[in-house]
Structures are given as structure tokens and as C-alpha cells.
Amino acid sequence: MKKLINNPDDVLREQLEGMQLAHHDLIHIHLDPAFITRKEATPKGKVALISGGGSGHEPMHGGFVGYGMLDAACPGEIFTSPTPDQMYEAGKAVEAGAGILNLVKNYTGDVMNFEMAADMLMADGIKVQNLIIDDDVAVKDSLYTAGRRGVGTTVLMEKIVGAAAEDGYTLEQLSTLARKVNRYGRSMGMALTSCITPANGSPSFEIGDDEMEIGIGIHGEPGIQREKMKTVDEITEMMTLGILEDPAYHRQLRAWSPEKGEWIDVAETDEPFGSGDQVIAFVNSMGGTPVSELYGVYRKMNEIIEKKGLTVVRNLIGPYITSLEMQGCSITLLKADEEILKYWDAPAHTPALRKGM
Amino acid sequence: MKKLINNPDDVLREQLEGMQLAHHDLIHIHLDPAFITRKEATPKGKVALISGGGSGHEPMHGGFVGYGMLDAACPGEIFTSPTPDQMYEAGKAVEAGAGILNLVKNYTGDVMNFEMAADMLMADGIKVQNLIIDDDVAVKDSLYTAGRRGVGTTVLMEKIVGAAAEDGYTLEQLSTLARKVNRYGRSMGMALTSCITPANGSPSFEIGDDEMEIGIGIHGEPGIQREKMKTVDEITEMMTLGILEDPAYHRQLRAWSPEKGEWIDVAETDEPFGSGDQVIAFVNSMGGTPVSELYGVYRKMNEIIEKKGLTVVRNLIGPYITSLEMQGCSITLLKADEEILKYWDAPAHTPALRKGM
Amino acid sequence: MITKSHLIEWLRACDAIYTENKTYLTQLDTAIGDADHGNNMHRGFRKVGEQLDSLADKDIGALLKAVAMTLISTVGGASGPLYGTFFLQAAGKASGLNELNAAQMADVLEAGIGGIKMRGKASAGDKTMLDAFIPALEAFRTTPDDLQTALNNAADAAEKGAEDTIPLIARKGRASYLGERSRGHKDPGATSAAMMLRELAKAAEGDA
Amino acid sequence: MITKSHLIEWLRACDAIYTENKTYLTQLDTAIGDADHGNNMHRGFRKVGEQLDSLADKDIGALLKAVAMTLISTVGGASGPLYGTFFLQAAGKASGLNELNAAQMADVLEAGIGGIKMRGKASAGDKTMLDAFIPALEAFRTTPDDLQTALNNAADAAEKGAEDTIPLIARKGRASYLGERSRGHKDPGATSAAMMLRELAKAAEGDA
Ligand SMILES: Nc1ncnc2c1ncn2[C@@H]1O[C@H](COP(=O)(O)OP(=O)(O)O)[C@@H](O)[C@H]1O
């Protein structure tokens, strides 16, 4: 393992310390438990937006804390969900009377830890809603799996919902928007190489010089399928069609019912993309793939999308939701209506994403 | 070689096409010869700022074309200087009556090709000045080498000089500022892995699982020295002290003398950094190193800088001047006075760097 | 009877066994998960191990609750809330007690396992830690003779249950994403659960 | 006499030789440069090769100038302007001519080499293409007998000059950054220059 690190046990703390030093004008990093907040307190009456998950996906989530996006982020150990005390302390630190919306990627660990944290916060009288993001079309069924994973839509969600929170949305309005973004967003990823967590020191899977993994998540796990290496046009076609041709997807997602006072399963159904749709396209590097190659992906993706009668109206290209130094990419398409575009275009100022200010 | 590409011969064109599709709101890409301009014409009377060099360093330079930075960029083949016809056509496309400043990294090929292009433009009656950037402290002498290479300072230069150009600096004022930025900026880089150009298909150097290269340039070439792998603290110390303790550096740089009407060598001398200096710190990924590791570098770098009595007043962290998918990093420190800070803080809107707008 | 000091010895042994098997459990999780289960268990029980001395005065309920809180705040991932809830629910059945007879032990185990089911919504055969815990509880309850034998049988059943996860297709947790590719691998959580129960049986044999 | 068709054959042979040696020259450049010299030469002379048919009517000066412009706009790197300037300056000495005698050939070569010196500011022994060109010109000028022997001697001297770059430390171009590490490797540009001169000697042997 060759990495720019010291002792593997200290990696997370040291990197957070470096981030604090680098971005002290924007954020404040708390250790023990670890969470990242904006430098300025949440304005009274603004819903506090919190996300978190395992580390190793930088800049997500800590890099998206700041005006127009998150109020707090909770980094777990590398590829391991954060613990409830992190979200509890973060929640208490940033809540400002209008409640908390937690953006949770759909992994068993994340869902359960955020649920426990919500229970703890609600016991303190704070309104909390957990929004589960599950956008990975590589996972086909939801009955025999833990359901679709939360991947690229998360980044777009944090931008859009963050801007709406800034604009005064209530917790209920914000949850409704977030559910829509989740229904409208779909992703698929692939890997050329594996990655190495500092704690393990060896690759999370072995892969040949002429092979790739299709349908990966973001935790260095192998994908749904291994294939012989192909051209970027073929790979992009496989991913783009995988997203565009995915049929309606039905599932039950956990949510807190304030009426019943308990966690319930809420039915959600995506409609597939269709001709005439406007989309925000997000071409993401898994960490080790340079932006130049992402432009090659973008080129073919755009061609396929246009051929299907859709239009890319906005885009985001770069390493935003990564798996350490893994080489590979993911594509996320988000159907964009007026509300979504308005908040996509709104200003943001965070360590990793800045626009309009 | 595993890359997201089609035929190696088409990589450059296809990636430029993808970039055009992705950023048509900001830039316009010309092929044959290849150059990238802003979407909007240069305002009358504004000096046109142009840079260029081999491709493979993305987002530099094309990603820095836009308001507050470059007017045009000329991408050569991967790791190969662009040809004079590219700079000639780019210059004719963006010049707006106030002349052209070319920002040229100090590589024999870049210097000669930009010089030929300047000759061609001057023959058309356009005022041109070429500013050579040579900031790589890993190259020790200038008498027995082609001189220090141009590396990280280039990115900071494009931001600062770009903002000053926007602010109405004349060609002479802009050249003076650019010379100062070059004298004030120093860099050093290191690699954990090599990289592969699509044309060659195999690594540019072999390196062991426990080795690293110190003092690399940005073209996948081996460094000044190979060493056993060390911790990020040790590596960062070596680079930071390499920059801070570098003594005054004397050299002759090519420049056009309008008085003499010929290319002359101009003497330049850097003063070393000293206690009390304010610096802009730029921690750069060579492409394959994720931003999380850069924060580990930043942490130690900041500690050393503070111990030496200097202060980091601004920073930039991420993959901005890369060598394809190479793993490794570089540090650039730029002494910052009022003029430099003013233009660092000024707004910019380009595909890869955006602030204040 | 199982005394508090048996349980403290047990928790100390868990710390040791997860330290020893950190790499092994992570390897299992590399095959069908995200390569962290050993690290997670080690991190959690290392912290528990450090706190044991300061917990000597508490009753069993308080001891198990303290373990629960530590696991919840250090393990993370899926196993953190699951094992945390296991100890939390178990603690509820042991509050005020300083020793446990066979019936009490069964209630404690059952409550803990109920917590895992409640939290994770998995069932037997989903290729999770429940595939070790459920047969273990069954074996414990159906052992007529003494507590020690019951614990031994439970540990045996858990180990067999963990082995039996190999041919299963995962339907919960991260491994479920692999579908058919999850077959042929032992579930890491079932393996760590079997270790925990084996250490309990061994600790109960000691002096108290 | 060297005729225009000799030179056209020569340029065609250059296209072929750089196609054949693309990988070899790039390998030399991998050791002490940035691994593109073969690609650069191949790209440039491939383009020259494609244009040769359309240049058949021009005089030698115009032919060499067209080659210069093509190399300048396709090769890039350091070698693009250097070889481009070589052909550009050489063209200046051949304008209006349709064949070259030994003295004219010497002037053409000298002018071209002067262009390289002017553009790149290198001297003999700096481990560059000049270490092939300079001894070649010297050998050409000091060969008393016929043109063909002079060209052969020039090619021999260039090849020896290229070989002799191996022990040198580079002082110009990218290889200079390696300092001591540049020793023990043959200079790519000197090697491509020797190939160019060998092809010239061979082409001159043919019918014209
Ligand atoms: N819903 C669930 N119910 C019970 N056990 C589960 C569930 N999901 C996962 N597990 C267990 O958790 C183990 C994985 O734990 P761990 O690797 O620590 O967490 P993560 O999967 O978040 O990385 C699995 O091997 C499985 O036994």
C-alpha cells in the first residue's frame, strides 16, 4: 500500500485536522465524536440539513458543508457508517428550531445508525426526518436485497435540498422535495481498479489487467458483474442505457411518521426517464480517474441521451463521490423540473462546490 | 493499460469534444488546429491571456479558460508541447487591440514553440510577450540544465494574472506582475506511481511497491531521486523544506525586447522565503491521489510553515495540474503581497475554478 | 450460575478474540462486503476491553448497557447498531441482577436477539448474524441439563449456523448486492456472533 | 548530384523509418525524457509522407520549406521546432534549385544545423541531436572524394555521434533534469537525426 498517510489508525483524524486548517473560513471540525459544521451558526428557523456516512468518499460529505448545502456532516471510519452519537451531537449543534433533515444513503448500517440518532434527538424534543437515498440502478430487485444503494444522486441532492433549505423550506416541504429528487435520480458506476483502505493495506478485490467491474457501489466492493475491458464508448453506453432503460422501480423506504410516532415503511415508485425529459448529468470519478477521461464519458453519454430525445440542461463533472483512489466512474442522471433547476442554480459556497458567490 | 478511452489516436479530440459539450456555456473549442477560447469575445482593450502546453495535465489549461483567467488555451498532444500554429490561431482569435501575454511553462519545447508563434503574431503587427514560468525547486542549477521546470505556480499565475488582465492592466503592467508571481512562486512534486500515455500503453517508469520518486515534473518522467516510501509527514517535510530553504535562484529567461526587436535573455533572481511572509499554499494531486490524502499533506505543511514564522493566508487543494492518473502530489508556495492577494480573491468563472460569481 | 465476573471475563475474551481474528473477519467481509467487519468488531471490543475495569461494580444490567453504548458509539456500520441493540435489549432483562441462572440467561439471549431482529428486519436464512444467533438460542432452550452444557450447545449451534451460511444467497446487508456471487462465502457477522457465543461458553467454565 | 526525386525518396524513407522505429525512439525518450519522441517523429513524418505526392512539382527549396511547415505544425515538443527550423533554414539555401552538388549539399546541411543551434542554444556535447548533426557535417565537409562517399561518411559519423551520447550528462532539453541519471542512455534526438542522415545516404544511391 502506497498512500500519503502516517499510521493507519490516525488517518481519519489527521485528514480532518488538515481539512480544518485548510477551510477554517468555512467550516468547523469537531473531533470525538467527529462531525463537521459550518463556521456560522444555522440561522434561526432554517431547517438543519445533515448528512454523513463512511469516510473515503471525499469530498463528500464534509466538502459539501457550507452555505447553500449541508449544515453538518458526520464522517464514519473509512467505508464504515458513522455512529449515532456523531449524528446526535451534530444535530444538537446545528438545529435551529425548524428541525433536522438527515440525508441518508441506503446502506443497512447508515440507515440503522441514523435511525438511532434520530430517536435520540427526538427524545430531546427535536423534529427529525430521515430521507433515504437509493438511486443505484445496478441493484435490480429490492425484495431480495437491502435495496438500491445510495450513490451519485446524493451529491446533487445535497446541492438542491441545501439551497431550498436556505430559501426557507419547512421540514415537510424539504422532505417532499428530497423525496422527489430521490425518485428522479438514477446512477450507475464501474471500476477499472480496486482500492485499498489504510486499515487493511491490501486491495478490496483483485482484478485483471483486462477486466473491469460493472455496477459497483462506493465502498471498494466488487460490482454486480465482471467483464472484459471495453472502450469508453461501449462502457458509457452500457451505463447510460442501464439508467435510461431502467423500468419503474418500486420499494419501501424507512421514514419517521410524526402522526404515528414510529418508523414506518413508505412506498416509493420511480417513473422511468422518457423522451422530452430535461436532466442534470453528473459524471463522477471514483477518485483515481482523471477529469480528462470523464470528458470522454460525457461525450458519448450526451450523444446517447440526445438520441433518446432527452436534453442535458446542467452538468457536474469531476471526483465528488469517490472510493479512495479507485479508478472508474459513475453516471448520475437527475430529471430536472423548474424547482430542481432553481435550486441547482442557486449559490453555494463549500470547500468542494462553489457557485454564484 | 486500462483507461476510459477509445482508440488512442482519437483521445485528445474526443476529450475536447466532450469538454465542449459539457461547458458550451463558458468556452468554445476549435479543432485543427486545437485551441480553446472563451465563449464571449475578449473585451476591446483587454490584454489577451493565453497559455498552453502538452495535454495530460487537465484541468490545466483548458479548464482555466473563462472570466478572470485565460482567454485561450492551446492543448498539445499528451505530454508534448503544442505547435506554433495553435498559438498563432488562438492569438488571432482572442487578441483585442491590447496585445497578448503568453504564459509559458519552462520546457524547451514549450519555450521554442511559443517563441515561433510569437514571431508569427508579431509579423501580423500584434504585440506579444512571452512569460516563462520556472518554479520547480527540484531542479537545482540552471547552468547545466534547461532550467527549472514550470509547474504549480502556473495555476496560481493564471488566476492572478487573469484577474489583473480583467482589471485593465496593460501588457507591460501584466508582464511585470507575471514576472513577480514567477519570482515569488516555488514548487516541488513527488510521485507514488507512474502514469501511462494512451499512445504508449505502458508506464513511463517502473517503480517498486515500497518506492517513490521525489522531484518529479509533470510529464510522467522519473524524478530527481528515488527513495524508499515514507510517511506523509516525512514526505511533506522534505517538500516543504525543499521549498522554504531553497536559496536565491539566479537565471536568464527568454523574453521579447520591443526596444531591440529581438528575443533576449533577461536576468531574474528569486529571493528565498522568510519569516513573516504571507503565502498562498497550493497542494495539488498529480491525478490519482484523492483529496483526502491532500489534507494529510496540508496538515503537516501548515505546521512546518507556521514553525518557520510564515502564514498561509489562502490555499488551493485538489487536482489542478496533473500527470494523467499518476498518484502523488506537489506543493506550491507563493509569497503573497497586496496586489497578488487582491487578484487571487477576485472573481473567476471557468470550468475548473470558480469563485465570487 | 453465570456471575458478573464470568461476564467480565467473557467480554475481555471477546476483546482478545476479535483482536486475534480482526484480519480473518475482515477477509470474510472482503469477499462479500466492504472489508471492514473485523476492523469494526476489533475497534468496538477494544474500547469495551479498556472500560471493563471501571465497570466491575455495576450489576449485570448496567454492565451490558455500558457495553451496548460503547459498541453503538464505536463500531459503526451495520454491526454496530445490531450488536449494540443486542446488548441494550439483553441489559433490559438483567437489570439489578448480579448472576444469571439458565432461564434468565435464555431470556437475556432472547431479548438481545429480538433486538437484532427488530433493528435489522432480517429473518433466518438471510445470511446474517441471525443465522448464528437463532440456532444458538434454539439449542440453548432445548438443552435440558445444566447451564454449561446449554452454553456449549449454543456455541456449537452458532458455529454450525455460521458454517451453514456458506451456500446461502444473502438477502440483507451489503452482501445482498452480490446476489448469486454471495454464495460460497461465510457470512462475517454470523462468524463473529459464533465467536462471541463460544467465548461465553468458555468463560462460564472458569471460576467465578 | 542529389536530385529532387532523391530527396522525395529520402523523405518517404524517413516516414518509413520513423514508423518502424516509433517505439524504439519513444523507449529511448522514456529513459531520459517524457516518452514521446518516437510518437512525435512518426506523427510529423507521417504527415510529410502524405503530402509528398503533391510536392513533386516544386523546387528543392519549396519542398524543404513545405516539410518544415508540416513538421512545425505537427511534431510539437522540442523536436518539432528544432527539425522544423532545420528544414526551414536548409530550404533557404536551396531555393530555386532542382539538384544539389556536394558543395551545395554542404551549405544546405550547415544552414539547417545552424538553425538548430540558433533555436535551441545547445552546443556539442550537450547530449542532443546536435551530437549527431555536428560530426556529420564535419565528416561531410572533410570527405574529399564524391558526394555519395561524403553522405555515407556523414551518416557513419552521425551514428557514431549518437552512440557517443550514451556516457554524456545531458545539459539541454528534458534529459538535463536527470543530471547524473541521464548518463548511460542514448539521446533520442541524436538517434533520430542519425536515422535521417542514413536514409539520405541510402536515398542518394538510388536512381534519380
Ligand atoms: N439487516 C441485518 N440484520 C442482521 N444482520 C445483518 C443485517 N445486515 C447486515 N448484517 C450483518 O452485519 C455483517 C456486516 O457487518 P459490518 O461489516 O461490520 O457492517 P457493514 O456491512 O456496514 O460494513 C454481515 O455479515 C451480517 O451478518
Ligand SMILES: Nc1ncnc2c1ncn2[C@@H]1O[C@H](COP(=O)(O)OP(=O)(O)O)[C@@H](O)[C@H]1O
Ligand atoms: N536545446 C536543444 N537543442 C537541440 N536539441 C535538443 C534541445 N533540447 C532537446 N533537444 C533534442 O530533442 C530531443 C527530444 O525531443 P522530443 O522528445 O520530441 O521533445 P520533448 O523533449 O519536448 O518531449 C532530445 O533527445 C534532444 O536530442
Ligand SMILES: [Mg+2]
Ligand atoms: Mg462497512
Ligand SMILES: [Mg+2]
Ligand atoms: Mg514531450
Ligand SMILES: [Mg+2]
Ligand atoms: Mg462491512
Ligand SMILES: [Mg+2]
Ligand atoms: Mg520527449
